[in-house]
Amino acid sequence: MQGPKSESKPFWKTKTLEEMNKREWESLCDGCGRCCLNKYEVEGTTKVVYTDVACKLLNTESCRCSNYKHRAKFVQDCIVLTPEVMPGMNCLPPTCAYRLISEGKKLYSWHPLVSGSKDSVHSAGISVRGRAVSEVGLSEEEIEQRLVRWPQSKRARPI
Numbered sequence: 001m002q003g004p005k006s007e008s009k010p011f012w013k014t015k016t017l018e019e020m021n022k023r024e025w026e027s028l029c030d031g032c033g034r035c036c037l038n039k040y041e042v043e044g045t046t047k048v049v050y051t052d053v054a055c056k057l058l059n060t061e062s063c064r065c066s067n068y069k070h071r072a073k074f075v076q077d078c079i080v081l082t083p084e085v086m087p088g089m090n091c092l093p094p095t096c097a098y099r100l101i102s103e104g105k106k107l108y109s110w111h112p113l114v115s116g117s118k119d120s121v122h123s124a125g126i127s128v129r130g131r132a133v134s135e136v137g138l139s140e141e142e143i144e145q146r147l148v149r150w151p152q153s154k155r156a157r158p159i
Helices: 022-027 068-074 097-102 140-144
Strands: 037-041 048-054
Touching (some): 048 140
Antiparallel strands (some): 037 048
C-alpha cells in the first residue's frame, strides 16, 4: 500500500522570478502577443496606452516573435524581460504572467501552464490573434491613430 500522493505545487507558485531557471522563465510567456503591441506612455504620467499595431517581428496569427533569439538586434526599443527589469515594467498587460507573479498574484485559468493547452490563451480571447495588424508599412502618425483599450483588459471569453 502506498502513502498519499505528494502534491507538489507548480514552480510559479513556489519560486520568485529571480529563482526560476531559463526553461521556467520562458514558459511563463502565455503567447498572447500583447507585450509586442506598440504603446505610448502618456506624457507626464506613468499611464500606458496601447495600439492594435504589433511589432514587425510578431507573427499576428501565432502570436510569437519571428526572430525571438535576436529580436533586440532588429527592434531598437524591444525590451528583453529579465527579473532585473521587472520592477519598472509598467507597460506589461495586466494579464501577463511575469507581471502577475512579480505582484504576488495568481495566473489566470486560461494560461497555458494552468490549462495545459497553448491554445487556451487564444480561445479565451486574450491574445492579439485576429485583432492586431503589423507595423510594417505604417507611419508613426498612422500608428498613433490606432489607440485601443482591449489590451489592458483582464476579461476573457469563457473557454
